Amino acid sequence: MTRPAWVPANGIVVDELFVLPDWIDYNGHMNVAYFSKAFEVGIDSYKALVGLTLDYIAREGRSTVALEAHVRYRREAALGDRLRVETRIADFDGKRVHVYQELYRDDVLLASQETLAISFDTAARRSCAFETSIAENYRQLFAAAQALSRPELGRGIAIDRSR
Numbered sequence: 773m774t775r776p777a778w779v780p781a782n783g784i785v786v787d788e789l790f791v792l793p794d795w796i797d798y799n800g801h802m803n804v805a806y807f808s809k810a811f812e813v814g815i816d817s818y819k820a821l822v823g824l825t826l827d828y829i830a831r832e833g834r835s836t837v838a839l840e841a842h843v844r845y846r847r848e849a850a851l852g853d854r855l856r857v858e859t860r861i862a863d864f865d866g867k868r869v870h871v872y873q874e875l876y877r878d879d880v881l882l883a884s885q886e887t888l889a890i891s892f893d894t895a896a897r898r899s900c901a902f903e904t905s906i907a908e909n910y911r912q913l914f915a916a917a918q919a920l921s922r923p924e925l926g927r928g929i930a931i932d933r934s935r
Contacts, residue, residue: 775916778821783917784858785818791853802849811843811873811885814857818871822909829894834903836869836889842927847882849875855882861914862925867891867901869910872923886925 775781789810797803819825819836829835849855856876863870868890875883893900902910 787857814859837892841887843885860917864914
């Protein structure tokens with residue numbers, strides 16, 4: 773299968789943004805809510821790339837909704853930092869999509885997020901399969917990311933008592 777020109781060669785959709793003054797909390801660093809905001813910028817970009825644009829969502833009444841998300845915070849971000857969000861598809865089955873994202877300042881990994889989302893009929897308010905062309909776009913993006921090493925996925929939260 774030949775990769776379409778719109779699909780990034782490595783399957784990673786990249787966005788850049790800056791830490792804004794409103795994003796800084798009482799600890800003097802970027803608040804966790806804005807890590808989610810940064811990751812959402814990446815989600816919106818890959819959704820637009822596969823065809824889930826605002827026009828498509830309004831016209832077809834189809835979108836995605838998150839079922840679960842997990843964030844790992846590794847480093848702080850400060851006011852004015854230039855951040856890069858890298859988004860890729862970790863898995864896809866025609867109805868559900870597992871998205872993996874990393875947030876960087878230069879080459880420093882600040883956080884990662886994985887999200888499980890499902891195709892959603894906005895009128896019926898229930899899940900549905902992705903429309904054929906959208907599903908094919910997801911498959912193309914997922915296939916392009918297969919050459920990358922697989923990140924640690926599905927990690928739960930627990931206190932490590934072995935230390």
